[in-house]
Amino acid sequence: xxxxxxxxxxxxxxxxxxxxxxxxxxxxxxxxxxxxxxxxxxxxxxxxxxxxxxxxxxxxxxxxxxxxxxxxxxxxxxxxxxxxxxxxxxxxxxxxxxxxxxxxxxxxxxxxxxxxxxxxxxxxxxxxxxxxxxxxxxxxxxxxxxxxxxxxxxxxxxxxxxxxxxxxxxxxxxxxxxxxxxxxxxxxxxxxxxxxxxxxxxxxxxxxxxxxxxxxxxxxxxxxxxxxxxxxxxxxxxxxxxxxxxxxxxxxxxxxxxxxxxxxxxxxxxxxxxxxxxxxxxxxxxxxxxxxxxxxxxxxxxxxxxxxxxxxxxxxxxxxxxxxxxxxxxxxxxxxxxxxxxxxxxxxxxxxxxxxxxxxxxxxxxxxxxxxxxxxxxxxxxxxxxxxxxxxxxxxxxxxxxxxxxxxxxxxxxxxxxxxxxxxxxxxxxxxxxxxxxxxxxxxxxxxxxxxxxxxxxxxxxxxxxxxxxxxxxxxxxxxxxxxxxxxxxxxx
Amino acid sequence: xxxxxxxxxxxxxxxxxxxxxxxxxxxxxxxxxxxxxxxxxxxxxxxxxxxxxxxxxxxxxxxxxxxxxxxxxxxxxxxxxxxxxxxxxxxxxxxxxxxxxxxxxxxxxxxxxxxxxxxxxxxxxxxxxxxxxxxxxxxxxxxxxxxxxxxxxxxxxxxxxxxxxxxxxxxxxxxxxxxxxxxxxxxxxxxxxxxxxxxxxxxxxxxxxxxxxxxxxxxxxxxxxxxxxxxxxxxxxxxxxxxxxxxxx
Numbered sequence: 001x002x003x004x005x006x007x008x009x010x011x012x013x014x015x016x017x018x019x020x021x022x023x024x025x026x027x028x029x030x031x032x033x034x035x036x037x038x039x040x041x042x043x044x045x046x047x048x049x050x051x052x053x054x055x056x057x058x059x060x061x062x063x064x065x066x067x068x069x070x071x072x073x074x075x076x077x078x079x080x081x082x083x084x085x086x087x088x089x090x091x092x093x094x095x096x097x098x099x100x101x102x103x104x105x106x107x108x109x110x111x112x113x114x115x116x117x118x119x120x121x122x123x124x125x126x127x128x129x130x131x132x133x134x135x136x137x138x139x140x141x142x143x144x145x146x147x148x149x150x151x152x153x154x155x156x157x158x159x160x161x162x163x164x165x166x167x168x169x170x171x172x173x174x175x176x177x178x179x180x181x182x183x184x185x186x187x188x189x190x191x192x193x194x195x196x197x198x199x200x201x202x203x204x205x206x207x208x209x210x211x212x213x214x215x216x217x218x219x220x221x222x223x224x225x226x227x228x229x230x231x232x233x234x235x236x237x238x239x240x241x242x243x244x245x246x247x248x249x250x251x252x253x254x255x256x257x258x259x260x261x262x263x264x265x266x267x268x269x270x271x272x273x274x275x276x277x278x279x280x281x282x283x284x285x286x287x288x289x290x291x292x293x294x295x296x297x298x299x300x301x302x303x304x305x306x307x308x309x310x311x312x313x314x315x316x317x318x319x320x321x322x323x324x325x326x327x328x329x330x331x332x333x334x335x336x337x338x339x340x341x342x343x344x345x346x347x348x349x350x351x352x353x354x355x356x357x358x359x360x361x362x363x364x365x366x367x368x369x370x371x372x373x374x375x376x377x378x379x380x381x382x383x384x385x386x387x388x389x390x391x392x393x394x395x396x397x398x399x400x401x402x403x404x405x406x407x408x409x410x411x412x413x414x415x416x417x418x419x420x421x422x423x424x425x426x427x428x429x430x431x432x433x434x435x436x437x438x439x440x441x442x443x444x445x446x447x448x449x450x451x452x453x454x455x456x457x458x459x460x461x462x463x464x465x466x467x468x469x470x471x472x473x474x475x476x477x478x479x480x481x482x483x484x485x486x487x488x489x490x491x492x493x
Numbered sequence: 494x495x496x497x498x499x500x501x502x503x504x505x506x507x508x509x510x511x512x513x514x515x516x517x518x519x520x521x522x523x524x525x526x527x528x529x530x531x532x533x534x535x536x537x538x539x540x541x542x543x544x545x546x547x548x549x550x551x552x553x554x555x556x557x558x559x560x561x562x563x564x565x566x567x568x569x570x571x572x573x574x575x576x577x578x579x580x581x582x583x584x585x586x587x588x589x590x591x592x593x594x595x596x597x598x599x600x601x602x603x604x605x606x607x608x609x610x611x612x613x614x615x616x617x618x619x620x621x622x623x624x625x626x627x628x629x630x631x632x633x634x635x636x637x638x639x640x641x642x643x644x645x646x647x648x649x650x651x652x653x654x655x656x657x658x659x660x661x662x663x664x665x666x667x668x669x670x671x672x673x674x675x676x677x678x679x680x681x682x683x684x685x686x687x688x689x690x691x692x693x694x695x696x697x698x699x700x701x702x703x704x705x706x707x708x709x710x711x712x713x714x715x716x717x718x719x720x721x722x723x724x725x726x727x728x729x730x731x732x733x734x735x736x737x738x739x740x741x742x
Contacts, residue, residue, distance in 0.1 A: 280588075
């Protein structure tokens with residue numbers, strides 16, 4: 001019989017439970033062997049994707065004509081590295097919900113607490129080992145090739161801070177809150193910590209204009225110090241911060257690992273009951289009832305980050321708009337960013353419902369009815385985002401015509417909702433285990449679906465076919481996409 | 494539909510997970526005012542059959558609820574189900590979850606909801622997150638959610654799992670009242686004592702296929718068995734095997 005080390009088995013269990021989410025949906029994976037293979041495949045795919053981006057951004061260093069300076073490249077590499085460990089460790093948080101089994105199993109063995117700490121700690125590391133080796137390896141090679149050691153420091157800084165923030169988020173989620181306000185604050189902090197890494201990416205439009213000399217007095221602040229990694233003082237400072245973060249990880253891992261296998265986090269599921277009235281609040285509208293439950297569940301879930309995250313990024317984009325001089329290109333870039341951002345919230349709600357999918361399947365809800373609350377939410381979010389941007393642009397004396405396609409083109413983003421519904425139905429069919437290919441397909445297809453109506457508008461405008469005709473063509477394309485996808489979704493009933 | 498007496502008709506049902514066949518050509522009918530037992534050992538295909546009826550897994554064959562076809566959309570309001578592992582939204586509180594179910598099922602009779610909550614002693618847990626409930630209390634929440642709207646068909650998959658004696662007794666009374674009111678019950682279990690007491694008709698399945706089927710008393714006579722447990726073991730040819738295995742111990 002082939003021997004499997006306990007730490008390997010634990011790492012696999014934490015990842016498989018997290019990714020499959022089988023116990024959350026109530027669905028059994030139809031092919032467990034494939035689901036387990038998927039986990040390993042996911043690690044490899046993530047490693048390849050993030051290593052590729054780090055290599056790509058590093059290349060900017062040698063192509064000065066692109067216009068990205070050392071500071072911007074360093075921040076982008078830092079953000080990518082942080083996101084890589086962060087996204088790989090997020091499923092660990094979901095694994096918590098199914099981890100009682102791991103704890104019970106470990107306690108039934110002859111292992112003592114110290115050994116269990118060590119084993120789970122190693123298992124946590126194994127969830128991100130490929131990413132760490134891959135991105136560090138690529139950055140080392142790029143640093144040597146280009147003789148730009150800030151690349152290596154930026155990656156190391158991103159990885160260490162990403163891991164530290166995720167561990168801190170997990171640690172924080174176990175803190176007992178004494179009041180509802182502190183409970184909400186804790187939940188928000190836990191959900192939003194990893195979002196830190198998205199900010200440099202969305203600020204890249206501003207970052208690329210900054211050069212090292214303009215921020216040289218801040219070289220000692222992480223993660224800025226990584227950008228000064230080519231100089232001795234920058235390298236020493238970066239090394240110091242990476243060591244500090246590393247020490248933090250070293251201290252947090254044993255504690256977090258024990259908590260991970262000891263039960264659900266108190267910040268999300270306080271053992272104290274909520275005070276409730278005896279009056280039943282039954283809503284006549286199924287759409288609003290489902291929307292209320294989605295919000296209730298979102299407020300207690302790490303998936304809340306998917307809601308809080310876009311809101312923060314929305315503010316970042318808005319600030320970007322305020323600080324930049326208005327132009328047609330800028331309006332277009334920010335408008336399309338807002339459109340993509342708005343579809344993330346309905347996506348988060350679908351993901352939320354997937355965790356109780358078998359419960360929902362037992363209720364009188366068609367697939368179209370499940371999609372309706374998301375549509376309502378998207379409508380509000382979309383016009384909040386695009387409306388705010390329009391106000392900013394108008395204040396900056398930009399032409400309203402630049403914003404027109406975004407103010408009218410709601411149906412492109414709306415079509416992404418039935419598309420998401422279809423992706424989730426396919427996911428459930430395979431036992432609640434979203435495959436890497438399926439997730440990638442979602443992002444790719446959604447990107448196309450959202451963009452097509454806008455593209456039609458701009459193409460018509462480019463060929464000077466008239467504003468009215470462009471708007472009508474855009475509307476027809478969006479509505480067609482929406483109707484066809486809604487019909488396809490209804491076939492899953 | 495006038496003159497219709499069956500509530501659920503399952504015909505030549507096949508459920509597959511990849512290459513593995515979980516249910517192989519199963520057929521049965523459940524009539525109004527009838528408690529139908531679907532019995533079988535672990536892994537026989539009982540839960541897969543129920544998942545197919547609930548439209549949770551893909552299947553071949555036909556499933557007809559109340560002459561209106563496959564259960565889906567609004568037709569799901571004619572079903573109430575208690576699954577082996579309670580299917581609940583764990584991050585909601587008990588009250589939030591029941592309010593969601595009541596809203597989606599158009600339940601306006603809050604008095605019945607209050608009676609059910611009190612009968613299963615859940616009032617003190619209304620503000621608790623479902624995630625933090627004991628298995629027994631989760632099962633009680635699932636039962637309340639399943640019966641609050643007075644469905645035509647109750648689907649019960651090992652419903653007495655983790656229930657305390659009092660709650661189990663109350664639930665048995667609810668099942669009997671449901672039957673008297675003309676409702677139908679699909680009762681799946683491997684606990685023969687309960688099945689023998691409450692089922693009018695049973696089908697025993699093993700390895701996804703039907704082994705025997707008929708009214709409970711007829712099966713006992715046909716297999717010359719003193720109890721349903723004995724009949725069950727005879728039907729799946731396990732008696733000899735058990736003897737050999739226990740002797741080896």
